[in-house]
Amino acid sequence: MTTSSLKKIGVYTSGGDAPGMNPAIRAAVRTALSQKVEVVGILNGYVGMIENRMITLQMRDMANIIQRGGTILKTGRSAEFMKPEYRATAANNLKAQGIDGLICIGGDGSFRGAQLLGAEHKIPIIGIPGTIDNDVYGTDDTIGFDTAVNTALQAIDKIRDTADSHDRIFIVEVMGRNSGWIASHVGLAGGAEEILTAENIISVDKIVENLKNSRARGKTSSIIITAEGQKPGRAYDLSDAIRKKSGLDAKVCILGHQQRGGTPSAHDRILASRLANAAVEALLAGRNNTMIGVQADKLVEIPLDLVTSKEKPGDKTLIHLARLLSI
Numbered sequence: 001m002t003t004s005s006l007k008k009i010g011v012y013t014s015g016g017d018a019p020g021m022n023p024a025i026r027a028a029v030r031t032a033l034s035q036k037v038e039v040v041g042i043l044n045g046y047v048g049m050i051e052n053r054m055i056t057l058q059m060r061d062m063a064n065i066i067q068r069g070g071t072i073l074k075t076g077r078s079a080e081f082m083k084p085e086y087r088a089t090a091a092n093n094l095k096a097q098g099i100d101g102l103i104c105i106g107g108d109g110s111f112r113g114a115q116l117l118g119a120e121h122k123i124p125i126i127g128i129p130g131t132i133d134n135d136v137y138g139t140d141d142t143i144g145f146d147t148a149v150n151t152a153l154q155a156i157d158k159i160r161d162t163a164d165s166h167d168r169i170f171i172v173e174v175m176g177r178n179s180g181w182i183a184s185h186v187g188l189a190g191g192a193e194e195i196l197t198a199e200n201i202i203s204v205d206k207i208v209e210n211l212k213n214s215r216a217r218g219k220t221s222s223i224i225i226t227a228e229g230q231k232p233g234r235a236y237d238l239s240d241a242i243r244k245k246s247g248l249d250a251k252v253c254i255l256g257h258q259q260r261g262g263t264p265s266a267h268d269r270i271l272a273s274r275l276a277n278a279a280v281e282a283l284l285a286g287r288n289n290t291m292i293g294v295q296a297d298k299l300v301e302i303p304l305d306l307v308t309s310k311e312k313p314g315d316k317t318l319i320h321l322a323r324l325l326s327i
C-alpha cells in the first residue's frame with residue numbers, strides 16, 4: 001500500500017499536442033499504479049474536465065503507446081476554463097470521481113489554468129512541461145521539442161537538395177508563435193543563412209544585402225528559417241518583400257502541423273519518462289503547485305508561480321553561430 005494520503009489521481013494533456021505526451025502518460029500511470037494509487041485519464045484537457053469525460057486507466061492500457069505520437073488522452077483548449085464558474089464545475093466533477101490530485105502535461109497556459117484550479121478548489125497539482133515550443137520557464141527542455149526539431153530538420157534537408165539543384169533561395173517557416181527555439185535549433189542544424197524569430201528581427205534590406213553578398217562569394221543556394229510568429233504565413237510576406245526590393249526569387253515552404261506529429265524521439269521518450277515518474281512521486285509525497293523540469297540534465301522542481309510569471313528567453317548564441325558558419 002502507498003504511504004501517500006492520495007488514493008486516486010487524474011492525468012491530463014492540455015494545449016498543443018507534442019510527441020512524447022504518450023510516454024509521459026505511461027510513466028505517470030504506471031508509477032502511480034505501482035504504488036497502489038488509482039489513475040483516471042481526463043480526456044481533451046480542461047474540456048473533458050468541465051464535461052466530465054474521464055476514464056479509469058490500468059497498467060495494460062499503457063501497453064504499446066510509448067512509441068506513438070499525439071496523446072491517447074487527446075488534448076484541447078478551453079476558453080470556458082478561463083472563467084471561475086467553469087473551473088468550479090470541473091472541480092466538482094473531479095471530486096465526484098474521487099480524484100484528490102492532478103498531473104497536468106502541457107505548456108505555460110495549461111499551468112496557469114492548473115494554478116487557478118488548485119488555488120480555488122484545494123486540489124494538489126504537479127505540472128510536466130509538454131510542448132514542442134520549449135518556451136516554458138524553469139526547464140531547459142520540454143517534451144516534444146527534440147522530435148519537432150528533428151521532424152523540421154528532415155524536411156529542410158530535402159529542401160536543401162532541391163535548393164541546391166536549382167540554385168534557389170528558400171524561406172522555410174517553422175512553428176513558434178512567441179518562441180524562436182525551434183527556429184534557432186533547426187536553423188543551426190540545417191545550415192541556414194538567416195534565422196528570423198520574434199527576438200531576432202532582421203530588416204528586408206539587411207536580408208537582401210546578405211543574400212547578395214553570399215551570391216558574390218559563390219554561394220548558389222540559401223535557406224532562410226523564419227518562426228511563424230503571430231501571423232502564420234509570414235514567409236510569403238517576406239518572399240514578396242525580397243522580390244520587390246531585389247528581384248530575387250525566394251521560394252516558400254511552410255512546414256506547419258507535421259511538426260506536432262510523429263514518433264517521439266528517444267530523447268523525448270526518456271525525458272517524458274523521467275519527468276512523469278518524478279511528478280507522480282512528488283505528488284504522492286505531498287507536494288503541490290510545482291513543475292518538474294530539467295536543468296543541466298538534473299531533474300528540478302520549480303513553483304508554478306515562477307514558471308508562469310517569467311518568460312524563457314530564446315538562445316541567440318545559436319542564431320549567431322548559424323550565421324557565422326553559413327559563410
Ligand code: ATP
Nearest residue numbers: 015016077078081082106107108109110112113131
Ligand atoms: P502550447 O503552448 O504548447 O499550446 P499551452 O498549455 O501553453 O501549450 P494554451 O492554449 O496557452 O496552451 O493553454 C491551454 C489551456 O489552458 C487553455 O485553452 C485554457 O483552457 C487553459 N488556460 C490557459 N491560460 C489560462 C488562464 N490564464 N486561466 C485559466 N485557464 C487558462
